[in-house]
Amino acid sequence: MGIKKMIDLHCHSHFSDGLLSPSALLDKALLLNVQILALTDHDSTDGLADLHAAAHQRPIKIINGIEISVRWKKHDIHVLGLNISPQSQTLMDLIAVQAQSRTHRAQQIGERLKDCGLENAYQKARLQAGHEHVGRPHFAQVLVEEGKAIDLQQAFRRFLVRGRPAYIETAWASLEYAVLSIIAAGGQAVIAHPLKYKFTRSKLRQLLTEFKATGGEGLEVVSGAMSALQAREMAELCSQFELLASSGSDYHGDGLSRVALGQQHALPLNCLPIWERWAGATSSKSPI
Ligand code: MN
Numbered sequence: 001m002g003i004k005k006m007i008d009l010h011c012h013s014h015f016s017d018g019l020l021s022p023s024a025l026l027d028k029a030l031l032l033n034v035q036i037l038a039l040t041d042h043d044s045t046d047g048l049a050d051l052h053a054a055a056h057q058r059p060i061k062i063i064n065g066i067e068i069s070v071r072w073k074k075h076d077i078h079v080l081g082l083n084i085s086p087q088s089q090t091l092m093d094l095i096a097v098q099a100q101s102r103t104h105r106a107q108q109i110g111e112r113l114k115d116c117g118l119e120n121a122y123q124k125a126r127l128q129a130g131h132e133h134v135g136r137p138h139f140a141q142v143l144v145e146e147g148k149a150i151d152l153q154q155a156f157r158r159f160l161v162r163g164r165p166a167y168i169e170t171a172w173a174s175l176e177y178a179v180l181s182i183i184a185a186g187g188q189a190v191i192a193h194p195l196k197y198k199f200t201r202s203k204l205r206q207l208l209t210e211f212k213a214t215g216g217e218g219l220e221v222v223s224g225a226m227s228a229l230q231a232r233e234m235a236e237l238c239s240q241f242e243l244l245a246s247s248g249s250d251y252h253g254d255g256l257s258r259v260a261l262g263q264q265h266a267l268p269l270n271c272l273p274i275w276e277r278w279a280g281a282t283s284s285k286s287p288i
């Protein structure tokens with residue numbers, strides 16, 4: 001029997017919507033005995049250099065990652081890029097396009113909120129955002145502070161969700177563009193948290209079929225607070241599609257996430273772990 005390996009291939013720092021800096025995240029990972037850690041900020045690789053610096057000569061393997069937002073058949077899908085080279089020009093171009101789309105959308109939300117009687121919402125939301133790209137949570141905070149809603153939930157319900165006056169869709173990358181950019185950056189594309197989209201099984205199969213045809217290689221079989229039963233179902237799907245299995249907490253910070261770094265369920269035994277492909281990522285063949 002091998003020793004259970006602590007692996008987390010999905011988490012966020014304050015370079016996207018996580019609470020911790022990369023070095024604070026690293027400290028937490030070491031404390032929890034995580035052996036392989038991938039930082040996967042939303043459409044950003046900005047935290048990777050700090051994470052590598054913090055991990056220097058520490059007993060942990062760092063994998064460069066990213067979580068790319070994708071528009072697929074009118075759904076927002078998240079695709080992880082694991083073991084990528086952040087210096088890839090193709091990937092940097094994609095990141096720039098995504099940032100532009102985010103900014104454009106935020107400006108449009110600001111315009112809509114002006115029509116709802118809130119002046120300079122975009123500028124105010126930018127102040128809220130700090131390190132992060134401006135997004136709906138920041139507008140929600142502004143709406144609460146300006147007395148347009150009693151709490152964040154109400155701000156979303158009244159203004160920011162689909163069908164409400166300040167709802168704007170984001171023009172995210174296509175599935176193909178995201179997958180091909182990850183491949184161009186030398187990485188593996190992985191469908192993140194497959195149950196979070198609340199797809200029917202046939203829709204999920206359709207996604208995996210297209211994903212695989214484009215060059216996608218992995219499925220996040222274990223994600224966050226997913227149950228062991230759900231993980232087994234995803235493992236089944238993963239082997240049917242001959243995909244590699246990934247595992248991540250999707251940790252954003254204490255209080256924001258139910259599962260701490262590396263504390264998600266173990267990968268079911270019938271999976272091929274994606275990290276076994278990475279040289280030096282594991283030193284033994286022990287089951288995870
Ligand atoms: Mn997030």
Ligand code: MN
Binds near residue numbers: 067078
């Ligand atoms: Mn996600």
Ligand code: MN
Binds near residue numbers: 010067250
């Ligand atoms: Mn995530």
